[in-house]
Amino acid sequence: MTADDAALRRPMSVEPEALRRLCVAAARRSGADRETAEALARSIVLAERRGRPQVGVTHLLDYLAALEAGAIRGDAEPLTDRRGVVLRADARRNIPHVAFERLLPELTAEARRSGVAVLAVREAYTCGELGHFTSAVAEEGLVALAAANSPALVALGAAGGAVLGTNPFSLAAPAPEAPVLVDQGIGRVAYVSIREAAQRGESLPPGWALDRDGRETSDAGAALEGSLLPDGLKAANLGLVVEILAGLAGGSWSVDAPPFDGGAESPRVGLFLLALDPELAGPGFLDRLGRHVARLEREHGVAVPGRRRARLDRVELDAALLADLRRRAGEAEIARRLRDRPAR
Template identity: 30%
Template structure:
């Protein structure tokens, strides 16, 4: 039986940002660090990605309080080649490390046309799409990825040895909305399964298996089992490639070396991320790129939909539509997240 629905609480972007900064300041982060983290998580909520937005105050906050994440992280950036940056996150909150790496890659790409940043000593950094949007708004195309806690069995294997390896792509459009693709290599993120369990709901049997590898509709059994990769063995292969870039090449943990933030909340995860950016202004004028991007979208939108109520869309269209509505009408937070935010942000 599902729990009784409570109407969501609405916030303006400015108010939600203010409260988010207060909450992370209360958890020990310096002002600028709290701003970086909040920027990513508020964008996630505005995109409608509530499982990766300020609801993460719960897991981030629990780990900050037990020392599993460093509140006063010293993030360092080193230049090892003109277009290559290495970022040590100092075990900071993931979005903080992600923003440092994004800025480092943008700086390198601005100088060289292409910039790459590899980050290590990090934690869960939220969804990819906020970083892709920030990059696109500055004229950069991007490929961004991260490794994650082990939740997927190797193809044909019987225990979890790799994470769902989220990856995202972004291409700017000076004459309209950028293209943003943000996806994990599992059919869904574990956060969606945890939410289904919390709400007393079943899940589709295509999301995960139980411990014995059997498809299940029981979220509790799924959380004890394994996530299913997208596209079968092809998704498994792509997840490995993301981990090779995000974990192995960045000198972070990889595969089973990544600590579980659920099972060991007081231990550093040493997650890794990669940011590959291209300065599109080196390829042609903004008018050139806008014309091509708008034509690209028009070709796709021009396909007659099978269902008239579901027109063809391009990557990022749904999320950017939600972003625009959030700015016009306010941002919805569920009651639990609103209460958590208020508790952390309240004066002590």
């Protein structure tokens, strides 16, 4: 690595609110209306603060490119209706975050009234961090289960071609201090991590990916032309479950969805979210859950997902990535106020 390369990859520390403003400005300049830009920025910053940079600012660049290409209609108003406890939304090729934020109050109210409520979003761009949606429901005192598909990236079967998305699955439940939050895909690594490895010329560990001829490869560039491998048969089965739930929400099947990182066509995927009132299990369930989680952590040494770290007070970004975001935001005044400094 040259000195220039090292300088570009030097981590810089940014305050979350300053980062949010930059993300909003960049999304607005790329064609998003105010509501879409704010919803997207909130999800990106929260992913970074949770220590998940692969669905943070790096992934924001995919959203910006999709806005500029027309794959995301950043000013589209979602069309909503309901059938009993099921709230439905046509995102009209916008990000699902807009429909979700609009319907969250109605979703939580229905879950408290009926014990259960469902949100089904169709015709949407990809979700990014799925835990963004479930954790928002958990903050309202409810248990949330969500599934979303994506364009086909993962192989399943002897042919070796991509037939499933990375298909994230998430569950969040309220607990003292921090909620339980499970958020995972079915591959051994995120697609954006493979892409970054290809850009850096790095090799992949065995068992991560196949080339376009269906042969296992350690070449990240060949993997981009081929497919990812699921993290075992059980993960593959979970991917099928997610695909069915996303299809139930009205989303395209993954094999029919155009790539999310190129072109003007929307993947038109589905988001399925189930909100449950914990009182379904009887009074005091959340207290029981809190005690159980504490016991798992204290007596059994379990690292319960979602509770391993506090939200970061400052976000670290590569210097080159921060500079690119500033350029895309095009707001010198915001950039001057960032008060960034090299991370210690």
